[in-house]
Amino acid sequence: MPAIRQVGMPNALYAKASKCPMMKNALKGQSAGISTSSKCPYASTVDSIVEVGKPGTLSSFLSKNPSELNNALFNQHQKNGVFDYETFYHQELEKKKNDRSYRYFNNINRLAKLYPTAHTGTGEHVTVWCSNDYLGMSKHPEVIEAMKETLDKYGAGAGGTRNIAGNAQLHLTLERELADLHKKEAALVFSSCFVANDATISTLASKLPGCVIFSDSSNHASMIQGIRNSRAKKHIFRHNDVAHLESLLQQYDINTPKLIAYESVYSMCGSLGPIKEITALAKKYNAITFCDEVHAVGMYGKTGAGVAEYVEAMAGIDIITGTLGKAFGVVGGYIAGSAAFVDMIRSYAPGFIFTTSLPPVVVSGALTSIRHLKKSQVERSGQQLNTRALKATLQSKGIPVVPNPSHIVPVMVGDAETAKSISDELLYKYKIYVQSINYPTVNVGEERLRITPTPGHHEAHMQHLVGALETIWEERGLKYVEDWAKAGSPLGIGSTHVDQLVRSADLVNPNQTVAATA
Amino acid sequence: MPAIRQVGMPNALYAKASKCPMMKNALKGQSAGISTSSKCPYASTVDSIVEVGKPGTLSSFLSKNPSELNNALFNQHQKNGVFDYETFYHQELEKKKNDRSYRYFNNINRLAKLYPTAHTGTGEHVTVWCSNDYLGMSKHPEVIEAMKETLDKYGAGAGGTRNIAGNAQLHLTLERELADLHKKEAALVFSSCFVANDATISTLASKLPGCVIFSDSSNHASMIQGIRNSRAKKHIFRHNDVAHLESLLQQYDINTPKLIAYESVYSMCGSLGPIKEITALAKKYNAITFCDEVHAVGMYGKTGAGVAEYVEAMAGIDIITGTLGKAFGVVGGYIAGSAAFVDMIRSYAPGFIFTTSLPPVVVSGALTSIRHLKKSQVERSGQQLNTRALKATLQSKGIPVVPNPSHIVPVMVGDAETAKSISDELLYKYKIYVQSINYPTVNVGEERLRITPTPGHHEAHMQHLVGALETIWEERGLKYVEDWAKAGSPLGIGSTHVDQLVRSADLVNPNQTVAATA
Secondary structure, three states: OHHHHOOOOOHHHHHHHOOOHHHHHHHHHOOOOOOOOOOOOOOOOOOOOOOOOOOOOHHHHHOOOOOOOOHHHHHHOEEOOEEOHHHHHHHHHHHHHHOOOOOOOOOEEEOHHHOOEEEEOOOOEEEEOOOOOOOOHHHOHHHHHHHHHHHHHHOOOOOOEOOOOOOOHHHHHHHHHHHHHOOOOEEEEEOOHHHHHHHHHHHHHHHOOOOEEEEEOOOOHHHHHHHHHHOOEEEEEOOOOHHHHHHHHOOOOOOOOEEEEEEOEOOOOOOEOOHHHHHHHHHHHOOEEEEEOOOOOOOOOOOOOOHHHHOOOHHHOOEEEEEOOOOOOOOOEEEEEOHHHHHHHHHHOHHHHOOEOOOHHHHHHHHHHHHHHHHOOHHHHHHHHHHHHHHHHHHHOOOOEOOOOOOOEEEEOOOHHHHHHHHHHHHHHHOEEOOEEOOOOOOOOOOEEEEOOOOOOOHHHHHHHHHHHHHHHHHHOOOOHHHHHHOOOHHHOOHHHHHHHHHHHHOOOOOOOOOOOO | OOHHHHHOOOHHHHHHHOOOHHHHHHHHHOOOOOOOOOOOOOOOOOOOOOOOOOOOOHHHHHOOOOOOOOHHHHHHOEEOOEEOHHHHHHHHHHHHHHOOOOOOOOOEEEOHHHOOEEEEOOOOEEEEOOOOOOOOHHHOHHHHHHHHHHHHHHOOOOOOEOOOOOOOHHHHHHHHHHHHHHOOOEEEEEOOHHHHHHHHHHHHHHHOOOOEEEEEOOOOHHHHHHHHHHOOEEEEEOOOOHHHHHHHHOOOOOOOOEEEEEEOEOOOOOOEOOHHHHHHHHHHHOOEEEEEOOOOOOOOOOOOOOHHHHOOOHHHOOEEEEEOOOOOOOOOEEEEEOHHHHHHHHHHOHHHHOOEOOOHHHHHHHHHHHHHHHHOOHHHHHHHHHHHHHHHHHHHOOOOEOOOOOOOEEEEOOOHHHHHHHHHHHHHHHOEEOOEEOOOOOOOOOOEEEEOOOOOOOHHHHHHHHHHHHHHHHHHOOOOHHHHHHOOOHHHOOHHHHHHHHHHHHOOOOOOOOOOOO
16 A cells, blocks of 8 residues: 555554554545544544645645555556556646646747847747846846856866865855855855755754744745655745734744744735744744745845845844845855854755756856945846836726735736736737746736836836737726726735735835835 | 654644554654554554665665654753754754764866866866866867857846746757757756756656655665655665566556666766666566666767667666756756656646746757767767776776776775865875765765766876875775775675676676777
8 A cells, every 4th residue: 555655654653553443544534534433442533734735826736645546546547458657647738738727938038138128939029028137137248248257267067066076266255245245154055046945944944853834825836845845844824924923933832943934025926025023023932034035136225135135134034045046147046044054054955965066157147246236226226116117007007916015016817818818919919028927836816917127128118018918908808906806806816915915015115116225 | 742743644644643542652753663552452563664764874864854842852952941043053063073974165166278177275276086077068169159159149047937038949959959869759957957856756756646666775865855755655776786676566566657766877886777677677567767867968879868878778768867067067957758748847847847947058058068979979988088097097006996887986985084084185285186975975984086087187197196096095004905805895885786886787898988989
């Protein structure tokens, strides 16, 4: 009975449990809802606290629920009476096509010299309105020049892991620069921030004795994966709901190690995490905080360290993670924290240890970009002014922008097929590229267009975009802000949720977006 | 009692189990060795089949065994009566320092124009003898030139995930090139091959209903992590032991989905996986095979597709994974397989979906390198001739090289401190950089120097290296081949193990290394 062991129990426990009629039943159902055997002297009612990802959410997508060994299932995938792998793959793909979550990648080639223009697979020029190269740093002459020089000097690749031939002065310099940016003792660079989050959380929470994780319900897939892979106990608190978080923290002894994981900017709705309140709770309950600043680094604060710098709350965060691949314009991820913490992750995290390090050329580009954005406010200001202008214009037309105080402009559609069809029409008819965002990146029913203005989008770009959306909304009879409100679901997401999105409005004026920090 | 739930049981099961005196005891011990309660009518003797990683092995390092909620443990980490995170980090680091596995990274800056020379942190020039840039492609003028052109045209970073603004023609072209290289229908590129292995195995094995994984005991950390994260049942077969593998496969119904995971070249001992035999077993038992060619791509076969191409066994492998960061000289990883399989991973693997794609500049460098090595035999031949020469010379001096038929030259030391000390002496006294390899990369007691000759190492380099090793071996009274033999442990590793290392000698002549394929 190999499948049943997959619930994650040690085999010996499984063997014991399989001898017990009560546990045996429970094992089969993997839930507490199953009737218990009256033969057992110890059986009693038990509250069900099984956490199951709601269908259509990221959490359900990331669930590892290996199917049971089930003949009925096998029969579906058989060919000539034997389990057939190809049939299985095809059926898994059919599922995605049937629920409209199958993804067709657009062929987009962003042209450095014509930013924010790209050419498509057929060579046509389109304006990109959804890149995470928020500040256009990927085409910045200083960055390009630094990378060319490094290519000439140190070549294309690092040639090894950090431990074996792949640790250069550039890596050490970048890590010092990042530590300084976040005013932490140390930093550590990873292949990506997906890897940084996954490796750090899974290593930390599996090592801290009896660690309990408290995770915001809108956290990114990389954090959810790290939490699952740690096998630590977790609680999910409602998005940005510090009262809910506190009610969960209260349940534990002061001596139980606790990790609160959240983001400073939530990528798909643009809300900001309540950094100061979470820091205060962490202090009160002896927890440590893990704040993902991926969408904020380079974008906020006087030196581009993120929202925590902007709201002057950096010192209270224990662990900050960021990316080199969005506002900094290159690729890679990192963590910053105390020297001992970073050294422990460096020493124990498989995702850091056993992989080729970032090429010096990548490191050099990222370093140049970070240093530039530490001093220059021009890119941030331009981005913020353009975001403010676009949000205001869309709002004046009644186009449903999910309200938020950040640089993200999510336009709610609410249906996968429509969102994709709008994205296609924008691309082919209007030469505008805005990717439709579908499940699992957002929940089913909350499909949207996610627009990201940059300092490179001029007045003409914006007029063209707004005009196209106006026409499409009218021609297709799509829901405006007031229609969503009438339907009792403001902007396509529950009203409670909207409250949580704008609750951080005291930090940054939601109508003006983030003020320029110059 | 949060910690106990961390054995991986669903909470509801835990709640049930905690009501039962038998299960409660078993839960505490997490093993079957605990005495059972005589009160339970169902208690009976159960065979213990708990798999625990042997201490000092990679498997034990990668174990996720969250500690129990244990006051004694907390007390160790307390400060002013409260659990203190910093104290915990320091103590975890102390453990590594105490067992000599704490790592000090060397500062190595490989100079493209003086390959295989690097400068250290102080600017001194040293010869690098341990890089995985096996063929020097990271400094190849065609690669550098292609990358510079791409930087000018497409900038520094991709600016998004593959689904959102980060999918360019270059990515699609690279994937077609990789599919063609391995003669598979499709390929998919990831941030690294660590991510490719982890994401692919964990996604595939958690989706295939009741999947059982069969994993070579010497598999890389990335595969072990993917296996663990899949939560699927696994069996570990003795390194390269196909009889052992078959005995495990036999236990399962033909209809049980099975995945055999192995490597074509094992990085730390240089042995080759028995591709044809494993393929035959897979066919017999209706399993699929996952072959990691990370250390072989670019290196073997007429077009550099790896060992499978060299031994004409490529078609039989279901899933091939490789890296763009070793012989191809850049960074990144990939999988290749059937179109439906690759599309399923593309559609379901979080580690692929939720991360910024590789920068076009990286893709362009890798593409150029792959295309070059598809046609050119010069680099492979040069590497193989140099490996043959170095192995022969070291063998003639009695220096203990772990016998193997590949391009890896592992020199056995057998002790962490000595290995590090030799590495330091080579670096500071002889200006030779060979990293010592310690736990967890190799097992405790099997610490070694791992030497990787390249086509750029000339006669003078080799004489200098061999001379230095001869002197060090003599001055320090280190064990020669005959000493290891007398100690009953040929070359520091069990004799059975040695058999498994050279058992693939029928594929490639172990004395001559791999013959040039020109």
